[in-house]
Amino acid sequence: MDLHARRADSFGAQAEAYAEHRPDYPVAAIRWALEPLGDRTERLDVLDLAAGTGKLTAGLVAEGHCVTAVEPNEQMLSELVRRVHGVRALPGHAEHIPVPDQTVDAVFVGTAFHWFDQEKALPEIARVLRPGGVLAAMWAEPATDVEWVRELEQVSASSVESQRHDPVSIMAHPLFAKEERATFPHSHRRDSPEAAIAWINTHSRLIVIDDEERAAINEKMLAFLHQRPETSNGPFDVPLVAEVFRTVRVSE
Ligand SMILES: C[S@@+](CC[C@H](N)C(=O)[O-])C[C@H]1O[C@@H](n2cnc3c(N)ncnc32)[C@H](O)[C@@H]1O
Structure with missing residues (x-):
C-alpha cells in the first residue's frame, strides 16, 4: 500500500480519539454551501461523503436535513453510528457511492476531498x-495567520508532510460549474x-509515523504549549478557519 493510501486508511486506528478531539464545522459554512439551492423550505436530501465519525454529519442533522452518511472505515463508521442519531449510515467509498442516481440535493465532504x-x-x-x-x-484548519498557531504547526511537523489540497483546480470537471x-x-x-496534543495526534501525518518520532514531537508540543501565554493558563480556543469550495452539478 503506498503512503497516500495508507494515510487515507489510517484514521480508524484513532477513531475514538478522532470523535473526541477533532473540531466540528461552523453552521455558516454549511448554510453558505447550500445557497445555490435557493430558498427551498423542505428538508433537503444531503449526503455526507467520507463522513468519518460524524463531525460534519451532526451539523447537517442539526440543520434539519435528511442525511445519509457514507464512510469506508469500519471503526470510523461505528463511532458515527454511536454518536450521531437520525442518520442513514452506509459503508462505501467516494469512487463507488452506495446511493442511487439523482437522489440527493447536496453532497458534503469534510476534510477528505x-x-x-x-x-x-x-x-x-x-x-x-x-x-x-x-x-x-470543506476543511477546518488551524488559522496560521495567528503567530502561536503557526508556530504550533511548525513544532508538530513530522517526516510526513501535511496533505494539502489544490484550492483552484479541486473541482474542475465538465459535470460541474466553476467552483466558488x-x-x-x-x-x-x-x-x-x-x-x-490529542487533537493533533488524530492527523494522518502523525498516525502513520513510528512511535519514537511521535513521542519526540509530542514532547516538543507539550513544552511549547506549556510555555506560551495563550495556552498555559487553563482552557483556550484554537483559532481555526473553515475553507469551503462549492459548485453546482450542470446538466449534460
Ligand atoms: C480527515 S477524515 C474526515 C472525516 C469527517 N468528514 C470529518 O470532517 O471529521 C477523512 C475521512 O475520509 C475517509 N476516506 C478516505 N478515503 C476515502 C475514499 N476514497 N472515499 C470515501 N472516504 C474516504 C477516511 O476513512 C476518513 O474517515
Whole structure:
C-alpha cells in the first residue's frame, strides 16, 4: 500500500480519539454551501461523503436535513453510528457511492476531498446529485495567520508532510460549474495542552509515523504549549478557519 493510501486508511486506528478531539464545522459554512439551492423550505436530501465519525454529519442533522452518511472505515463508521442519531449510515467509498442516481440535493465532504481519486469520485458525485445539486468540500484548519498557531504547526511537523489540497483546480470537471470559495472563522476549545496534543495526534501525518518520532514531537508540543501565554493558563480556543469550495452539478 503506498503512503497516500495508507494515510487515507489510517484514521480508524484513532477513531475514538478522532470523535473526541477533532473540531466540528461552523453552521455558516454549511448554510453558505447550500445557497445555490435557493430558498427551498423542505428538508433537503444531503449526503455526507467520507463522513468519518460524524463531525460534519451532526451539523447537517442539526440543520434539519435528511442525511445519509457514507464512510469506508469500519471503526470510523461505528463511532458515527454511536454518536450521531437520525442518520442513514452506509459503508462505501467516494469512487463507488452506495446511493442511487439523482437522489440527493447536496453532497458534503469534510476534510477528505484530498483523499479521493478525483477522476473517479467526481463523476460518481455527479451521478448521485439531482441536476442543479450542490457539491461542497470543506476543511477546518488551524488559522496560521495567528503567530502561536503557526508556530504550533511548525513544532508538530513530522517526516510526513501535511496533505494539502489544490484550492483552484479541486473541482474542475465538465459535470460541474466553476467552483466558488469562502472562508469562515471558527475555533476549537481545548481544556489543556494535553487535549490540544490529542487533537493533533488524530492527523494522518502523525498516525502513520513510528512511535519514537511521535513521542519526540509530542514532547516538543507539550513544552511549547506549556510555555506560551495563550495556552498555559487553563482552557483556550484554537483559532481555526473553515475553507469551503462549492459548485453546482450542470446538466449534460
Ligand atoms: C480527515 S477524515 C474526515 C472525516 C469527517 N468528514 C470529518 O470532517 O471529521 C477523512 C475521512 O475520509 C475517509 N476516506 C478516505 N478515503 C476515502 C475514499 N476514497 N472515499 C470515501 N472516504 C474516504 C477516511 O476513512 C476518513 O474517515
